[in-house]
Amino acid sequence: MAQQVKTTGIVLREVRTGESDRILTILTPGHGVISASAKSSQRLKNKLFAATGLFCYSEFVLFEGKTMYIVDEATALEVFFDLRGSVEGMSLAMYLAELMGTLAPEGEEADVQLRLLLNSLALICRRRNLYQVKAVCELRALSHAGYMPDLVACAGCGCYEGDAFFFDVAEGRLLCSSCAARAGRAVNLPGAELSAMRHILYSGDDRIFSFILPEEALRHLSGLCTDYVTRQLDHRFKSLDFLQTVLP
Ligand SMILES: [Zn+2]
Incomplete structure (x- = not known):
């Protein structure tokens, strides 16, 4: 029998497939990012409809399928409805x-x-x-x-206070204004x-x-x-x- 997994998680992405199915990308605390198929979840009357939409933070019961998990049950804990306000x-x-x-x-x-x-x-x-x-x-x-990034101090001279610095986004490091000037930044x-x-x-x-x-x-x-x-x-x-x- 397929192994059952109970976990909370938030739906990061939903891809609609077929007439009524969805493939979900879910961020879970114990298994990281997973893919799960939610069959018929696009149907308004389906038991998964309310808890498998985008940004639903839900409690899921999943089964391990061949290529991805299959959502068996889902109960919404928080749906972040107010995101839709802006x-x-x-x-x-x-x-x-x-x-x-x-x-x-x-x-x-x-x-x-x-x-x-x-x-x-x-x-x-x-x-x-x-x-x-x-x-x-x-x-x-x-x-x-x-x-x-290393933002503790200037990578050139070690000073850590000043009015302005150069944050080097390529190297993830900091240069003070004097060291930045010397480096032509x-x-x-x-x-x-x-x-x-x-x-x-x-x-x-x-x-x-x-x-x-x-x-x-x-x-x-x-x-x-x-x-x-x-x-x-x-x-x-x-x-x-x-x-x-x-x-x-
Ligand atoms: Zn410096």
């Missing part, structure tokens, strides 16, 4: 889901990634600053995946934003979103984080292209 919020959620689907491991524990995404989506629903949610989720997701990271990045990277999970920066600075920081994501991963996120048109 195009910008929904677009950011789509991007963060794609980012997490790319960065989170398959077949391995991904509890921190799952909690990061759940917290991010909850904050989008609560109308937190979207640039802030985006920057935090990007930096932490990259760090969990092994792309943590223009500073791109004001001191306040560096403090915010350090807070995001070096705080405990429960404190990562609790810092304050003016809107313009958050927007700039968000842009820099995206530069870092695209440079480090060398991957084109379709959802990011769209997000940048609604949240420039």
